[in-house]
Amino acid sequence: MEKQKFTDRFSTVFADQNFFKKQKRIALKNCGLIDPENIDDYIFANGYTALATVLSEMTPEDVIKSVKDSGLRGRGGAGFPTGIKWESTAKQVNDEKFVVCNADEGDPGAFMDRSVIEGDPHAIVEGMAIGAYAIGAKKGVVYLRAEYPLAIKRLQKAIEDARKANFLGKNILGSSFSFDMEIRLGAGAFVCGEETALMNSIEGKRGMPRTRPPFPSVSGLFDKPTLLNNVETWANISSIIVNGAEWFSSIGVGKSKGTKVFALAGKITNTGLAEIPMGMTLREIIYDVGGGIPNGKKFKAVQTGGPSGGCLTESMLDTTIDYESLTKAGSIMGSGGMIVIDEDACMVNIAKFFLEFTQSESCGKCVPCREGIKRMLEILTRITDGEGQTGDIEKLEELGNMIKKASLCGLGQSAPNPVLSTIKNFREEYEDHVNNKRCKCVVCEKLITYTINDKCIGCSACRRSCPVGAIAGLPKEKHTIHEDLCIKCGKCFRSCKFHAIDKTSIAKEQK
Amino acid sequence: MTSHNQEEINTNLKIFIAEIIKQDRPDSHLITVLHKAQELNGYLSREIMDLVSQEMNIPTSTIWGVATFYHYFKLNPVGKYNISVCMGTACYVKGGSEVLTAVKEELGIEIGQTTEDLLFSLHEARCIGACGLAPVAMINDKIYGELTPKKIIDIINNLKKEDESKQIP
Ligand SMILES: Cc1cc2nc3c(=O)[nH]c(=O)nc-3n(C[C@H](O)[C@H](O)[C@H](O)COP(=O)(O)O)c2cc1C
Ligand code: SF4
Ligand code: SF4
Ligand code: SF4
Ligand code: FES
Numbered sequence: 001m002e003k004q005k006f007t008d009r010f011s012t013v014f015a016d017q018n019f020f021k022k023q024k025r026i027a028l029k030n031c032g033l034i035d036p037e038n039i040d041d042y043i044f045a046n047g048y049t050a051l052a053t054v055l056s057e058m059t060p061e062d063v064i065k066s067v068k069d070s071g072l073r074g075r076g077g078a079g080f081p082t083g084i085k086w087e088s089t090a091k092q093v094n095d096e097k098f099v100v101c102n103a104d105e106g107d108p109g110a111f112m113d114r115s116v117i118e119g120d121p122h123a124i125v126e127g128m129a130i131g132a133y134a135i136g137a138k139k140g141v142v143y144l145r146a147e148y149p150l151a152i153k154r155l156q157k158a159i160e161d162a163r164k165a166n167f168l169g170k171n172i173l174g175s176s177f178s179f180d181m182e183i184r185l186g187a188g189a190f191v192c193g194e195e196t197a198l199m200n201s202i203e204g205k206r207g208m209p210r211t212r213p214p215f216p217s218v219s220g221l222f223d224k225p226t227l228l229n230n231v232e233t234w235a236n237i238s239s240i241i242v243n244g245a246e247w248f249s250s251i252g253v254g255k256s257k258g259t260k261v262f263a264l265a266g267k268i269t270n271t272g273l274a275e276i277p278m279g280m281t282l283r284e285i286i287y288d289v290g291g292g293i294p295n296g297k298k299f300k301a302v303q304t305g306g307p308s309g310g311c312l313t314e315s316m317l318d319t320t321i322d323y324e325s326l327t328k329a330g331s332i333m334g335s336g337g338m339i340v341i342d343e344d345a346c347m348v349n350i351a352k353f354f355l356e357f358t359q360s361e362s363c364g365k366c367v368p369c370r371e372g373i374k375r376m377l378e379i380l381t382r383i384t385d386g387e388g389q390t391g392d393i394e395k396l397e398e399l400g401n402m403i404k405k406a407s408l409c410g411l412g413q414s415a416p417n418p419v420l421s422t423i424k425n426f427r428e429e430y431e432d433h434v435n436n437k438r439c440k441c442v443v444c445e446k447l448i449t450y451t452i453n454d455k456c457i458g459c460s461a462c463r464r465s466c467p468v469g470a471i472a473g474l475p476k477e478k479h480t481i482h483e484d485l486c487i488k489c490g491k492c493f494r495s496c497k498f499h500a501i502d503k504t505s506i507a508k509e510q511k
Numbered sequence: 512m513t514s515h516n517q518e519e520i521n522t523n524l525k526i527f528i529a530e531i532i533k534q535d536r537p538d539s540h541l542i543t544v545l546h547k548a549q550e551l552n553g554y555l556s557r558e559i560m561d562l563v564s565q566e567m568n569i570p571t572s573t574i575w576g577v578a579t580f581y582h583y584f585k586l587n588p589v590g591k592y593n594i595s596v597c598m599g600t601a602c603y604v605k606g607g608s609e610v611l612t613a614v615k616e617e618l619g620i621e622i623g624q625t626t627e628d629l630l631f632s633l634h635e636a637r638c639i640g641a642c643g644l645a646p647v648a649m650i651n652d653k654i655y656g657e658l659t660p661k662k663i664i665d666i667i668n669n670l671k672k673e674d675e676s677k678q679i680p
Contacts, residue, residue: 108600
């Protein structure tokens, strides 16, 4: 039975040519194809060729030039040019330097980095060894989420196997270059994805961001020059060396080269990872690769960039996927989370969801973020509870813009984005909540009216479940709900087995 | 995990710490040690933190500060079955909060609490990387996907039954 269902899903995904036809795989090239726990599989797939080439034929300057010419930009969110970061870390003179891989993957709804590490861990080891050679580091650290036990296990094995084969360790492959690496575990704090907080966490401290400058390239981990890149950024390196910078920069558009991996999730037919060349439109990825919205529902919005990003609407579906265009449209590339939202979702509620997340993850170091986000959340909560006041929407905008400007780190600087972008694109939904106390999508609990319809057989299950005695009715007769008493807990709705309770949201008279 | 008694746990932790502080920058391994302590002891008790403090020569207040900063560290005992309902975006959009409400109502506990019989604890997870199966929950190390309120209640009831049948010798 389970098996049948799985094969069904398998065929719907794999029989759909578009799902693969439109993808291009660089970062995910080996995922699902090789045995990630077998170093020979990786070597057979051309693995460690790039490292061997670098050590035997290229100077550190050559490597940096190659990465610069490729046009690769950071895949962790901000899109900083990778080659420039490498160059500035290489320039530092210091007896000790570090390379770090950011595998904290904090966006709640994304799993690109996890898949790369689980599917192709040696690609990270190789990429980091090349980076270390380029900047002159002897030590590497992967900061990995503790929530990913399989990724931890596979990466640990990859490191040990690479050591045995002398791809790590002293005098790698007979060269004068020595490099080794270790894993350090995160402990479930979103802010630790921020590079300076991450370094504090590796040092065994509370993961609070540091003020920049100094930048990590000058003073990073243990106050030493540090090159930090995201998992997917590292996973691109060996392909750039093997195939050349020109090949890489021929893929993509404008200033966004290569591919990007997205985690398609939410209300979309083909959930899962998709690696697409930069420059594809949102429409193509959602409808052609992702197979569109299931159950005949209508598309409403797509959220990219997770809690730091924004919601884009139907009218923006022809936006191309590149750093500049997504920013211009009002969202960000982000690390690759892509959540599709259908007509059933209330955008005010979605905005509140993201803000609840950032509010609980704020480290508390600076006031605008710690206090400001709390105030915004209070206003949003009041709006979704039907107690919104005239001027609340404007207050949200004002506070949001202030927090963006005044916060110390990227968490606070981007936390208002989901709210601001939903206000911009779905203002009428906010107004409906505030002015009419109505949630058209019947999501916001306090704005729901429960009524009993004619399917009621009078079983009294709802009456017994109601905590405040708001339901009356004789056995075997139709029951009724006293709206004035109802506290909107929804227990009756969940207890009725006869679909006899309706949820609606009706506009209330203005007071 | 529970088969060890406290003394064994402490000894194992001491051995682990003694090994790890031989490395460079010993203080930087605090989080690694706390992970190990939680793995061995189930949660970070006051006594365990004192022990870490002594063995690593770091003030307990610093350790407390670190342990409370990170969500992953649990400061109270957890039940035999630790239920983490995912409230990441993908799960939320697909009805994760209904699953969470169902668990709360079924067990009569809130997030962060443990049932009186110490059988179940409830936590909220932030994406466990199984978004394709949303909404999901993790019970100890096992992932349950495509949940509905009814499914999760069935799972809980099965675990209860399983536990009862184990009690009978
Ligand atoms: C709150 C916050 C969370 C972040 N989380 C992540 C993350 O989970 N993974 C990541 O690679 N970068 C994350 N970043 C971005 C990093 O600070 C950093 O820019 C990035 O890892 C640099 O690598 P790249 O240049 O290869 O993209 C986060 C930033 C902020 C402000
Ligand atoms: S912006 Fe927020 S998360 Fe960042 S340092 Fe300030 S309080 Fe901490
Ligand atoms: S539970 Fe449903 S069928 Fe039973 S009395 Fe209530 S509304 Fe009627
Ligand atoms: S929603 Fe709750 S309070 Fe209202 S009638 Fe139903 S059970 Fe009673
Ligand atoms: S959002 Fe729940 S598993 Fe990713």
